[in-house]
Amino acid sequence: MTDKWLVGIDLGGTTIKMAFISHYGEMIEKWEIPTDKSGKTITTDIAKAIDAKLAELGQTKAKLAGIGMGAPGPVNLETGLVYETVNLGWKNYPLKHHLEIETGLRAVIDNDANIAAIGEMWKGAGDGATDVICVTLGTGVGGGIISNGTVVHGVNGAGGEIGHITSVTEGGAPCNCGKEGCLETIASATGIVRLAVEKLSESDAQSSLRTLYAENGSISSRDVFEASEQGDALASEVVEYITKQLGLALANLSNGLNPEKIVIGGGVSRAGEHLRKNTEKYFKRYAFPRVAEGASISIATLGNDAGVIGGAWLVKTKLSAV
Numbered sequence: 001m002t003d004k005w006l007v008g009i010d011l012g013g014t015t016i017k018m019a020f021i022s023h024y025g026e027m028i029e030k031w032e033i034p035t036d037k038s039g040k041t042i043t044t045d046i047a048k049a050i051d052a053k054l055a056e057l058g059q060t061k062a063k064l065a066g067i068g069m070g071a072p073g074p075v076n077l078e079t080g081l082v083y084e085t086v087n088l089g090w091k092n093y094p095l096k097h098h099l100e101i102e103t104g105l106r107a108v109i110d111n112d113a114n115i116a117a118i119g120e121m122w123k124g125a126g127d128g129a130t131d132v133i134c135v136t137l138g139t140g141v142g143g144g145i146i147s148n149g150t151v152v153h154g155v156n157g158a159g160g161e162i163g164h165i166t167s168v169t170e171g172g173a174p175c176n177c178g179k180e181g182c183l184e185t186i187a188s189a190t191g192i193v194r195l196a197v198e199k200l201s202e203s204d205a206q207s208s209l210r211t212l213y214a215e216n217g218s219i220s221s222r223d224v225f226e227a228s229e230q231g232d233a234l235a236s237e238v239v240e241y242i243t244k245q246l247g248l249a250l251a252n253l254s255n256g257l258n259p260e261k262i263v264i265g266g267g268v269s270r271a272g273e274h275l276r277k278n279t280e281k282y283f284k285r286y287a288f289p290r291v292a293e294g295a296s297i298s299i300a301t302l303g304n305d306a307g308v309i310g311g312a313w314l315v316k317t318k319l320s321a322v
């Protein structure tokens with residue numbers, strides 16, 4: 001049955017990424033459709049998109065082994081129920097059930113950060129390691145933890161929420177989760193920009209970021225990393241602070257998990273080696289020495305494809321009749 005295709009789907013707030021992937025993890029076809037922001041027609045849209053793509057490729061549904069899909073919120077793995085999403089208005093939404101009825105295919109659902117972690121484990125920077133921590137630095141900070149080859153979900157689906165590790169215990173910035181001082185308020189793209197802008201307003205120190213901010217009325221997290229790489233002192237202070245907090249959080253987490261690979265993904269990770277190296281410096285300082293020895297930190301390699309590849313892995317491993 002290895003000639004069947006696995007369907008990987010990564011549901012985002014703006015687009016739904018879809019792919020047909022071989023049993024061996026090779027990308028056969030990938031495409032995107034817009035996300036219905038009301039959340040109501042998502043499964044119908046997906047079913048139609050699969051049918052249209054199969055027709056385009058001269059194939060039938062018999063070619064497909066099943067669907068593995070990531071949803072932007074905590075998920076009940078057994079029932080495929082999405083407990084809650086921030087953007088799509090879903091509350092206890094039976095995604096697996098709807099998806100299976102609409103498509104006529106079997107489906108397995110997980111959280112989007114988790115399937116991205118699985119994708120990196122299978123085909124990306126995780127490089128086949130079975131103990132992997134993935135942290136995604138985007139608008140927020142997401143995470144996926146794979147321990148002994150299995151995604152850590154916890155008792156009610158909130159395992160791997162690395163972004164909400166408390167980094168600042170008193171007087172931290174408010175977080176979307178309702179707490180204060182979470183890692184997300186520091187190491188997300190939003191957090192990095194906030195910290196840089198705060199620093200600019202605290203002093204008159206010369207900085208290329210000040211000029212950029214005056215010219216454009218805004219700066220990006222990328223600007224902060226680029227300025228730091230070019231030796232800008234203020235930007236470097238911000239980068240040191242961010243990577244110190246990220247390295248600390250990863251070290252504490254790693255002391256409990258003893259991972260082989262730590263993978264940093266998301267838009268902020270385009271900062272590349274500068275981000276990786278600084279994070280590693282602090283990680284090594286704060287982790288238990290044997291834990292630090294066992295782990296390597298790398299930048300994610302699959303980019304936007306991590307989710308659909310992780311989804312395909314779920315089909316391959318969870319829908320056992322394949």
Ligand SMILES: [Zn+2]
Pocket residue numbers: 163164175176177178179182184
């Ligand atoms: Zn939080």
